[in-house]
Amino acid sequence: MNKLLYLLIVFPLLGYGQSTKRLTGYVQDAQTGERLIGATLFHPESGKGTTSNAYGFFSLSLPRGKQLVEARFVGYQRTTLELNLQQDTLIVVRLTPGLDLEEVTVKGRHNTSSHPELSNLSFNRINMETIDRIPVILGERDLLKSLQYLPGVKGGRENTTTYNVRGGSDDQNLILLDGVPVYNVSHVFGFFSTFNNDAIKSASFYKGGIPARFGGRLSSVLDISMKEGNMRKASGTFSISPISGRFTYEAPIKRDTASYLISFRRSFIDLPMVLMQKIYDSAQTYGFKFYDFNGKTNWMVNEKNRLYLSIYAGRDKQFHRSEYAGVSTRNHYQWGNLTGVLRWNKLFSPKLFANFSAYFSQYQYEQEAKSNSDETFTEFYTSSKLWDHSAKFDFEYYPATNYTLRFGGKYSHLVFKPNILQVKGNEYNQKFNDQYTNQSDLAELYFENDVQWGDFNINGGGRLSNYFADGEYYLHIQPRLAAGVKLGQGYSLTASYMLMTQHLHLLTNSSLGLPTDLWVASTGKVKPETGYQFALGMEKDFNQTYRAGVEAYYKQMDHVIRFEEGETFVNANENNWEESVLVGQGRAYGSELFVEKRKGRLTGMLSYTLAWSERQFDEVNNRNWFPFKYDRRHDISLMAEYELQTNSSYKKSLSFGFTLQSGNHLSVSDAEMPGIMPPGMQESVWSDLPEWFSTRKTFYEPNNFRMPSFHHLDIGYSSKRKRSNGKIYTWTFSIYNVYNRMNPWYYYKKDNEVRSVSVFPIIPSVSFTYKW
């Protein structure tokens, strides 16, 4: 291990020491001043290139004198900069949105990806424009559901936002919003994500070769960046779908210096319900609603300092009130996230860029049920809370064009109050589990080397984490290594290894993204999850029009948890959650294949995944391995778009989404056996005893039943019209599940029959967006 770390530190320094002038700067949208993440800066003469970082910053070493530098970014016109470099220079590169109509000439095999060491099966930069046009259910565009078209990413249940990556559990995905972990990412019991697309600038998704700057989850990272706010003029977006309305407004506070953005989304679900109750003067009132608020402001103090402040608040509420026979009953559930982050970008020198952040993220769930009459009073209250307060720093050092050193650290203080229960009545007032509040602290350091030698790219580093909770102390070293080489004729080969540690666990039964799902800290009994993954891939690029690739992976996970059989999280139990979980191990392996068409009127990606995922717990199934419930052997996904018309005023397109997957696993009792009464009681008891005294139903292996294959085809039509005054009108029509496939959503028993419930038949919808 020590030798490996030594190599990871020293190895990159071999490329250090060129004598050149430094071109640094920021890449931004010419119209809005929005910084662009992952834009490419390329020096054709030397064949060297780099990409802008998460704040749009880049640094490039070039020979002294007159130089040409090309800047490009997807969806923007390519720009060629003519520079006379006599000294280190700081510039702002402004790219104009629009199609790059110029024929692309490949000059050398320069890197245009932020992660040339990773395959397109391990790393994706999500195109938010594409998400706006793909067919969606009920017109509600959703980043998390769009991810599920990627190979190796499987949704939990139909149309829920939780997802499993390469056989991992749904709690093994790190989801960051402006660098802040969001702990509950669902609205409406998992049907919609908390992320409002109108406020999102970009998203990057890693499922293999995760760089050392990310940590805390075993399987994947989704790094979402909010828009910053238009620096040049006031603009806005209004969107409406059958489910919700969204309004986003952004404007400069001081042109090219400071700006802000606010975005609000509210559901309409409760409005027809409340209307009907009013019309019929119902003795009951009930409803459901959710909202999101995103706010962000930034201030460019000077060319070397910039401040950002981001806030996110989201809430769901379900309520029910009734008056009947003198008894008043009130129930409500509510849950939500609140996050905030203050960031400071500091350019110490042309070679050293830094970001300092302080953030909080909290999640709270409450359920209250009250019943009152003249004589009696009862109340049941349960709540769960999580607070995460963190500070972190990230440095990027650019000693040479082909070498970037990243290093940083983070300190987090986390407080968990899971499953606090209170039961009140006329004569009693019991409170449970208050004593099980956990506090934990996490300190982490990382370093990461990004090196390019000709056609060979490597990203190597490590992450050190120190975790303290309830007197327990865990130290983990997590080496990461990813390498890629271009072999010529468009072929490339990639390989990666990552060791990850996860200090938090999600207690969930259903993988629906229910509000009762709650993160808890590792303890002495429930240790941090650890896991490693190897991946090996090969890709072929066909003249930048087609791309095809295959990647195989193997993942091992230790200290994974699951509920004990018969347990659920929010229940009436007076015990610590640790007593309700089992700790075991998991393994997953498989292969992913994709073909992508990137240019032309028809674009899209077809992918296939062959995968296995298994679990083993000492207390279950006599210690034998059994299939993970989301072990899906086969998965075929297609996402495509066909442009019907494109010009400066119109864009009309048809889009298609298709998925065909093996069904999920379920544990279903399929055997019956005689029961046994307590000794001596067999003959002496008279009663209408429950059936289980005489007959017991069971299964011989967990997850013994595979649900039917899951598939649906969705189509969409998008019409975008841009007026001469700059206003944009977009209509999007979608049909989800075109051929009305009844995919079972869940099963239940009634009258000795097993019934399946399909929730999503064919669903047409329409949505509208207006931008100005």
Place this chain on the structure above:
Amino acid sequence: MLTQLVRINLLFFSVMIMLSCEQVVDFDYQAERKICLNCILNPDSTVRVDLYYTRTLDETGEFEPVTNATLEFFENGEPWGTANPVSEGNYQLDKKPLEGKTYAVKCTAPGNLPLTAETTVQEKPDVTYVVRSKEKSKGWQAGQTGESTHFYNLLVDYRLNDQPGNDFYWNYEIFWYTPYQKYNFVHHVSYISPYIDDFNRVVEPESKNGFYYYYYARLTDVGVNESQLEFSKDTDTRVIDIFFNADEHYDRYMKSSVQSWLIEEWDDLPFKEPVQIYSNIENGTGIFGSASFNYLSFRNE
């Protein structure tokens, strides 16, 4: 424009609701047919074994008995006896097991692999009690036989002296059911003790304490081994209060059985982890466990 949008979407919603679907599923149950051996050793009773074949969930009728099996018992590794058939599927060995000893069973039935299992008989629960208060019942009606009587409500303090090693205590109550001259289970056990595993707690705001335990209270000595477990509960003079100390296998079998029932009956939605009924029978299923009993009667209080 907005009106148009609302109209279109209302139409779409109506179509969606009409097309939502619930349907009966025809499962192809493929569970392997196994022999189920059920036997709980009790130091107060002779040994009784039930031996039947399992069936798939879609089969109906009686369980098919295993009639031609040979059941050999071993005590601390030495032959102890052979159980004889007393009726179809029922076997008996006229011996009583002893506390602290380990027993094994080997069941041989033609055409099947031999079934084997082992259990160690636990010590009886060492329970003492003191009646703290009593109150004559009011308004209790005579039974169907015309018998007229009264009983007392009691508040009883218990002391359970835990023994070395892992013990798995269970507590339930039966009461004399006069019309049929039989005992009946008390379906609800309701008291507060820090030693109760509340896996079967049911919230019922109208019951005392706001909850009860379904049929049994499982008491655990985890973290308090060899201590005196003290607690109080309300009972009455009709009740026989039963404590038993199960071995690990019977404990897990009991717990999984109750959990399975709770899920089957009360949780239609799939939000609880399904339960596999515990079995320690090698090459078969069922339970070979042991339990030692202590019965407390308050009839004379």
